[in-house]
Amino acid sequence: MPKAAVDEGALEFRVDPPDAHLPASASRGDVSATDTTVAAARPEDRPRFDPSVAARRFVTLVESELAHGRAFLFAPVFLGLGSVLWFSAYETPRPAIYQTCLFVSLVLAVLLRHRSRVLAFSAAAAALVAAGMWLAAGETARKATVILDGPVTVDLTGRVVSREAVTGGGWRYTVDVVSTERPVLKRPPERVALIARGPHEAFADGQGIVGRARLSPPSGPAMPGLTDFAFSSYFQEIGAIGFFYGAPRPAVLPEAAAKGLLASAxxxxxxxxxxxxxxxxxxxxxxxxxxxxxxxxxxxxxxxxxxxxxxxxxxxxxxxxxxxxxxxxxxxxxxxxxxxxxxxxxxxxxxxxxxxxxxxxxxxxxxxxxxxxxxxxxxxxxxxxxxxxxxxxxxxxxxxxxxxxxxxxxxxxxxxxxxxxxxxxxxxxxxxxxxxxxxxxxxxxKEDDRQISAxxxxxxxxxxxxxxxxxxxxxxxxxxxxxxxxxxxxxxxxxxxxxxxxxxxxxxxxxxxxxxxxxxxxxxxxxxxxxxxxxxxxxxxxxxxxxxxxSWGGEGASGLLPPFVFPLVVTGFLLLVILKTELRFIGAALIAATFAATFLVEDRSPPSIVISESGDLVGIVGANTVATNRENPPSFIFSQWRRALDGPDHIKPVMMPDGAGKRAESQPRRRELTAEEAEAARHAMAGALAAGEAGRFTCLKRLWCIARYGETMTDDIKIAVVEDAAFVESACMSADIIVTPVRLRRSACPFNPVSTGNGDALIDPVVRGAADDSLTGAGVANRPRLFTGVSLARHGSIAIRFENGFQGRAKIETARNGSERPWNLHRLYDWRSDRFLDDAEASMSLDISDSGE
Known part of the structure; x- marks a missing residue:
């Protein structure tokens, strides 16, 4: 058979003679010589990979894709990539950077449009990325949603924007806030979403509404790496969520401004x-x-x-x-x-x-x-x-x-x-x-069955x-x-x-x-x-x-993906769907290689301890189990934990009978215990640790829970969750990690009563929030780590991983990771000074006790 060869650059065809690829002896009819020579071809005669030919072939295929109009299909891809980069940035990108990039890229795209399609396409892609960043910045500035800084109970008066029926009866109202009382909020959200379950006649859109309401900021990630609901709330212009205590009442409000035709429609x-x-x-x-x-x-x-x-x-x-x-x-x-x-x-x-x-x-x-x-x-x-x-x-x-x-x-x-x-x-x-x-x-x-189908x-x-x-x-x-x-x-x-x-x-x-x-x-x-x-x-x-x-089972919890998997698979998917030539198979190869890499690279171990941003739910992660301090943990948070941790079974805490460790009922609620009560609490915590099962909480209802994470009492980590602030000091005397939802101003135990198994401090008392940031006790006072409602609200949920067993070395990951973006800026707001604190100020203020020491 004649062999046709193609010169990719000139697109010229040439036809070799039938025996041009055979040795001379074969062309003279020496069949045996031909067979021997072909079967034992020398390595230097075999075709070799030529990078220049491959490069020309790649450019030719790209030109073919552009000729098929595939460049337009990538426009939303690059525009969306710019928005993703802007929203995902650690700090808000400077406008001068992407505005300059947009201008320069547009100029280059215009200048190169008749010289090189590939270069012009690259310049246009850069311009679209910059345009995506510019659009994202514009939408963020346009929304400017005020998000509540922390939970609060107020008398709220507002105007109903919309309503929606909820499970079990009642309504979910979207309300524009008119005023707040008891207390008057210094930085009230402009719009909130509130559920009203008390029996009442449903409010119409535009009607005034008033009632005692519990407001909370939108939830951040339930665990580092999960969905941040504050982001979506910011762009939906919802600054707080919550519920009415009892049934709301109608309110007489000043007449709203006359609506335009579109608003009326x-x-x-x-x-x-x-x-x-x-x-x-x-x-x-x-x-x-x-x-x-x-x-x-x-x-x-x-x-x-x-x-x-x-x-x-x-x-x-x-x-x-x-x-x-x-x-x-x-x-x-x-x-x-x-x-x-x-x-x-x-x-x-x-x-x-x-x-x-x-x-x-x-x-x-x-x-x-x-x-x-x-x-x-x-x-x-x-x-x-x-x-x-x-x-x-x-x-x-x-x-x-x-x-x-x-x-x-x-x-x-x-x-x-x-x-x-x-x-x-x-x-x-x-x-x-x-x-x-x-x-x-x-x-x-082709349809081959038309006659049969007829x-x-x-x-x-x-x-x-x-x-x-x-x-x-x-x-x-x-x-x-x-x-x-x-x-x-x-x-x-x-x-x-x-x-x-x-x-x-x-x-x-x-x-x-x-x-x-x-x-x-x-x-x-x-x-x-x-x-x-x-x-x-x-x-x-x-x-x-x-x-x-x-009912067949198989919920399909998958756990968290390694960070590189999602962007690579999405890139491969886009190439596979958008491209028309054999270049699309690069996408399939990228997807296959990414999934293969997930089995070859070392798996990222799940966290050992997870803490919700509210501080009222703490989990100890074991092999296919997660033990919490709640018999019935909040489903909104716990369901996300289970999916992220690959569907572990829940281990409920062991509830202690009332007795030692509980302060006298006749005493008024206060922040400190008497010396006798504090000693009884420490004794009860020590007994719970000694008798309790490793990796499982033992709790005194509505007061505290305690557990140890480890195999023996000498090399384990002790975790205490304190609901009553009066027991924080006793917990500091008994545990390495103390979590309390109470919004205390101090963020560290002011003494050094307990150490980890090898005598080193567990964690630096200030959370810096960088993922995979190794925090050791070098140069730090030998004291346990205290997470309070204030520090958790500021930094978000926490994941702690231990290296080399439980020998005092830990990695902390926080949901917020120190970034100051508009949708989480409310975490740095200090209502006492009515201003936003930076991370350094926040950390310093948290290390000051209530007495100012």
Whole structure:
């Protein structure tokens, strides 16, 4: 066979003679010589890897990608990368840096656009990264949310912005704060979210509300490396969360400023959402009614915890959110329905493009659905993508394309750059991009069974098979593409997601969504009862499926990923989905290499001790266990711990009977014990340590808990959790690590009564917050470490790891890590001086006792 060779630079072809690659003896017909020579080819005659050829080949492939218009698809990637870099920076980047980079990169991109596509693309990418940072800075400055610095109970007067039904009755109100009393807050949040469970008539939007309320700042990470809810609250403009004591009362407020037309329209839509939600729940009782309300108006808090947990464990929780699935089904039903109705009139079908008219009707339908959903972030993304796809139908372009996904992402990143940090944004676009790319591959396959499918006897079977195969394939692609994001953000995977979706999605597609859309169309005429009951029937089936599959077990807790895994896998995923040439296989290789590296590199050991930022929950981590100081730990924090620690079993504390170590009930509550009470408390703590099981707390209810982390009494670490501040001194005499939720001003025990097993101090008394920062006792007074409510609120949750057993060397990691970004700046606020303290001032102030010593 002639051998054709290609010169990549000149793109010229040459054809060698048939025997040009053989030795002379072979060309003369010496077959035996030919066989011998070919079989024993010399190493120097074998083809070698030429870096210059590989480089030219790479440049050629990049040029091909650019020629296919792939450069535009990377625009949202680089824009989002800039926002991620800005939000993740340890300190707020200086504007001059990214503004200069933006200007220089734009100039270079313009100058190089006719000289080198690759260099121009690189300059444009740098400009997009800088633009992403600029947009992130602008959104942060625009929000400027005031976040409460610490828990407080106040008389609050405000104006209701919106309301949402919650589980077990009651309402969750979003309230604009007008005033606070008892005490008057020096730095009150402008907007709060409060739950009211006391019996009362629901407040309407814009109505005044007053009541005694408990306010708390949004929770930070439950453990270093987990989700910071203060970040999302900052960009949702919620400065505090909490609840009313009892039922709130109406308040007479000054007349609000007259609303503009747009604000009035939003207020009317908000009232309509409430009316629709109440109507649905009046027809569909129980969890099915809450489920239906969530799918229509995005009110998700009325569902019981058991049902919500079943949906989460079974992988069906995505049905609740108004996202791509719901919007696509509604758009599809509107589009097909309008097109069928228009096609009934033959003259109309021949005179006008009914496909485009149907697209207009579907666009109006999904827009109404989006407005009724309350304009949630996930609904906004789904509506935007569906709108672009329907507009593409109107202008005669492909409706389903990766370019439409890129346009949607660009619009959202320009409007709200902070969305890029959220799991909802990442998972939504990852699933959509993967499905579009997978659809493009399967669309290229030829249909070989058209004649067979045309037979009436097999048409139904074929279509049914394709439907269920489509659901399975969609579930597989969606599940695989979002798995890394689920593990990174929630530390879990839905093990039984595929069978759950195969069983539930036909019900949702053929019963729930059509009935729901019919009910919404008939509701203005009062004819919505029967379609709502059909919808409720379908949702009851979905709930039954979720409960059955969740009972199979397999929660799929994955633990924390090594830091390098997430960015590398996401990079590989983007290359695999976006690129068109064989360069996309670089993405697949990167993903495979990253997962292989996770098995080759040394695993990062889980923390030995974890402390919540409130200080009222402490965990001792063992092999597949976590022992806490609470018999029933707060589920919000503990569920995150379990997922991050790979699903360990909970070990409850041993509760001591009342007796020694408890101060006299007749004594008033005070910060100090008498000498006799202090001695009895120390004796009780010592007895609990001696009799207690290693790695398990022993507690005196509402006073203190104590445990030892280690195998023997000579080389272990002793941990005490003190609820009553009067016992802090006794705990300092008995333990190495003392945690109290009480907001004490001092941050260290003022004496040196106890040491670690080898006589060294355990930890430097000032938390510096750097991850993997080794803190030893060199040059530090030999005293235990005290974590108070003040220091924990300032630095966030704590993870402690011990090296080489329990020989006094420890690594501390704090959730805040010392950064001073706008969403955690409230941690440095000192209400006494009404100013923000830097870390050095905060640490110095914490080392001063109440007496000023």
């Amino acid at each position: 939003y207020a009317w839509i908000g009232h309509l959402r409430i009316v629709i939600g109440e109507r649905i729940r009046s027809i569909i009782p129980g969890d099915a009614g809450a489920f239906a309300t969530a799918m229509v108006t995005d009110e998700r808090r009325a569902m019981t915890r058991e049902t919500a947990e079943a949906l989460r464990l079974s992988g069906l929780a995505h049905i609740i959110a108004i996202s791509g699935l719901n919007m696509a089904l509604s758009a599809g039903i509107f589009f097909v329905g309008f097109r069928m109705l228009l096609s009934l009139h033959q003259g109309l079908a021949q005179a006008v493009p009914i496909k485009k008219l149907a697209a207009v009707g579907a666009l109006a339908g999904v827009t109404a659905y989006y407005l009724l959903s309350g304009s949630a972030v996930s609904a906004e993304r789904a509506w935007l993508m569906m709108s672009i796809m329907l507009i593409a139908v109107l202008i005669g372009r492909p409706s389903i394309s990766i370019r439409n996904v890129a346009i949607s992402a660009l619009v959202i990143l320009v409007m709200a750059p902070s969305d890029v940090m959220g799991a909802s944004f990442q998972m939504s676009f990852a699933a959509t991009a993967a499905l579009v790319a997978g659809y493009a591959l399967f669309r290229e396959r 037979l009436p006897s097999v048409a139904f079977v074929t279509k049914s098979w394709r439907f269920f195969w489509g659901i399975a394939l969609t579930s597989i692609i969606g599940g695989v593409s979002t798995a890394i994001f689920s593990v990174a953000h929630f530390q879990q995977l839905a093990v039984w997601g595929l069978p759950a979706n195969l069983a539930a999605m036909p019900v949702v597609s053929f019963i729930v969504m059509p009935a729901g859309l019919i009910a919404m169309l008939l509701m203005p005429f009062g004819l919505d009862a029967w379609p709502l009951r059909v919808m409720g029937f379908g949702l009851d089936l979905v709930i039954d499926i979720a409960r059955e599959i969740s």
